[in-house]
Amino acid sequence: xxxxxxxxxxxxxxxxxxxxxxxxxxxxxxxxxxxxxxxxxxxxxxxxxxxxxxxxxxxxxxxxxxxxxxxxxxxxxxxxxxxxxxxxxxxxxxxxxxxxxxxxxxxxxxxxxxxxxxxxxxxxxxxxxxxxxxxxxxxxxxxxxxxxxxxxxxxxxxxxxxxxxxxxxxxxxxxxxxxxxxxxxxxxxxxxxxxxxxxxxxxxxxxxxxxxxxxxxxxxxxxxxxxxxxxxxxxxxxxxxxxxxxxxxxxxxxxxxxxxxxxxxxxxxxxxxxxxxxxxxxxxxxxxxxxxxxxxxxxxxxxxxxxxxxxxxxxxxxxxxxxxxxxxxxxxxxxxxxxxxxxxxxxxxxxxxxxxxxxxxxxxxxxxxxxxxxxxxxxxxxxxxxxxxxxxxxxxxxxxxxxxxxxxxxxxxxx
Numbered sequence: 129x130x131x132x133x134x135x136x137x138x139x140x141x142x143x144x145x146x147x148x149x150x151x152x153x154x155x156x157x158x159x160x161x162x163x164x165x166x167x168x169x170x171x172x173x174x175x176x177x178x179x180x181x182x183x184x185x186x187x188x189x190x191x192x193x194x195x196x197x198x199x200x201x202x203x204x205x206x207x208x209x210x211x212x213x214x215x216x217x218x219x220x221x222x223x224x225x226x227x228x229x230x231x232x233x234x235x236x237x238x239x240x241x242x243x244x245x246x247x248x249x250x251x252x253x254x255x256x257x258x259x260x261x262x263x264x265x266x267x268x269x270x271x272x273x274x275x276x277x278x279x280x281x282x283x284x285x286x287x288x289x290x291x292x293x294x295x296x297x298x299x300x301x302x303x304x305x306x307x308x309x310x311x312x313x314x315x316x317x318x319x320x321x322x323x324x325x326x327x328x329x330x331x332x333x334x335x336x337x338x339x340x341x342x343x344x345x346x347x348x349x350x351x352x353x354x355x356x357x358x359x360x361x362x363x364x365x366x367x368x369x370x371x372x373x374x375x376x377x378x379x380x381x382x383x384x385x386x387x388x389x390x391x392x393x394x395x396x397x398x399x400x401x402x403x404x405x406x407x408x409x410x411x412x413x414x415x416x417x418x419x420x421x422x423x424x425x426x427x428x429x430x431x432x433x434x435x436x437x438x439x440x441x442x443x444x445x446x447x448x449x450x451x452x453x454x455x456x457x458x459x460x461x462x463x464x465x466x467x468x469x470x471x472x473x474x475x476x477x478x479x480x481x482x483x484x485x486x487x488x489x490x491x492x493x494x495x496x497x498x499x500x501x502x503x504x505x506x507x508x509x510x511x512x513x514x515x516x517x518x519x520x521x522x523x524x525x526x527x528x529x530x531x532x533x534x535x536x537x538x539x540x541x542x543x
Contacts, residue, residue, distance in 0.1 A: 137165040139251045141189070143182050144172025146349065147311050148202055150262045151226060155201070158229050163236055165246055166197050170226075171204035171212075173281060175449040179204045183211050190215050195245035197236070201226040203281040207453075217243050223281055259500045259523045260347070261305035263296045264288065265332065266312035271352075273380075274391045274455035275417065275448065278313060287318045290332065297340050304523055307345035307372075307498050308336075315348065316355035330360035337370055344525055345498060345508075347372040350415070353379065353402060354393035362405050374510045375406075379414040382434030383427040386420050389459070396434050403438040411486065411509045413442035416475055419468025420448045421459035428471055435478050441486045441509065443479035445472045487511065487533050494543060499524040504537075513538035 138159045140152040148170045155168050167189055171182035182204045190198050200212045201221040209220045219239075225231035268285040269278055297308055310333070312318070318329040327335075333346060351358055358375075365371040377399065381387050384395050403412065416431065435443070447468035450457035486509075495513075497505035501522055503515040514537050515528060528540035 137247065138163065138168065139166075139248055140168045140170065141185065141251075142170040143185075143202065143204075144170075144174055144178055146262055146309075147264060147267075147313065148172060150264055150311060154227060155199075155232075158227070159232060162229065162233060164244060165248060166199055166236075167193060167248060167251060168199045168201065171200060171202035173203035173207045173277060173451075175446075176451070177449070179208065179211065183215075186212060186218060187215050189251065190217050192250040193217075193245075193248050195243055196248050197239050197243050199232060199235070203278065206281045207277060224283065259305070259498055259506075260307040260309055260345075261300035261303070262309045262311045262349075263293060263300065264312055265293050265310050265315055265329075266318050269314045270317065271314070271393070272391050274389065274459070275380075275420065275451065277451050277454055280453070282313050285314055285317050287320050290320065290322065290327065290335065293332070294336065294339060297336055297343065301340060301342045306343065306523065306525055307347060308343060309347045309349055311349040314352060315350070316352040316358060328357045328360070329355075330357050330364055333361070333364055333371065334368075337368060344370060345372055345496075346370055347510075348375065350376045350378045352394070353377045353399050358402060359405065362402065362410060366407075366409050372508045372510070373410045374413070374508065375410055376413045377415070377440075380417050381420065381423075382416075382431030383423070384430075385427055386423050386431075389422055390417075390420060390456070396430070399434065400438060412438065412440040413510070414440045414444070414479075416443050416445040417448050418445055418471035418475065419463035419465070421456060421463065422461040423448075423463055423471075432475065432478065435475060435482070439482040439486070440479060441483040441511075443475055445475045445479075447472055483511075483536075484533075487538065490530050490538070491533070492530065494527055494529045495540075496525060497528050497540070499526070505540075507538065511538060512536065513540050516541050518542075 138156045140156050142149040142152045152170045169186050172178040186200055198218045199221050200218050205212055205220050206223040212218050212220055219235045221231050266287045268283040270285045300308060320327040365373050380390055380392055382396050447465055495507045497507050497513055499505045499520045499522055503519055505513045505515055507513050527543050529543050530538045530540045532539035
């Protein structure tokens, strides 16, 4: 009964990756049973700007809700807790305790009585309500990319037990989610033992599709292209229609020189080979860091050549941001931020053209879509599609014929 009474009293706000949003949902459910009212802010430290935004939001929340404890967790709270301890009524919970109920309860016991209000005064969450369900399969990372502090803040890679993942997927199906996205910090590193044999990410996908026949669409979050199992995943996508034919690579650069300086483990040729293996049946998106230390115009041109050759339909490009306590922050040949931002625009414009070309190649084709909200759906290649005609409820899966393109959307009719 207490959980029912408190269901709307634990508010969450997440910054950064989708994994943070998923963990915020878990924290909310965990706290609902024990605590009357609280606000949980899950912070991000991927860039200095992400930390700044987290701090700004928490100061505003604390000011507007002086009688509500604000639990601050996530990567920024773990890396730089001093940034938040000066803010009134904040309680810092590190990443390593963020899913440990005892950490919250111990802190709650020491909260002053005047901070135990039954209701928040003012709060607006921007956490998205999606038609797909994200399921975490691992946490942490074992690699040492020179620009990244995630490994320090999340710890070593830990793969979750298959039965726990299976339970999460089955619960999602019970709640009418029929598209699942497997997520984590480094999901390509997923590795367990099952029946005395290695059980990798591709094996996990196969087993879920077998054990949960009601699962209609299975999608993967960001993948490290250096992992050999990626080839098995490509093969699975090509032969299993319930696997969504879009892959996101954590590329970071298309120059072997820069990739080596970054501490990445793949090469441009490996990516070429993977795209060739996909044989136009799979689309790709990338993350790219522009202006990494030592990235000359010539080396940036190598990335552009790889983009033009392999044609990813979306690139999340962003300027290099030196993070304290990382190797890259102290590297010589730091690039002027103006140059980095200019390169972001160049590479983004090329990826937009690739996307438009791909979209026009899909005209008059019939595709299966997942309806999100207001008749906007998502096709298997993760492109938005506006459905004409009668309104369809979110989470509907149906077939649509693509008849037109407007801005960055397909236009289609249900068939």
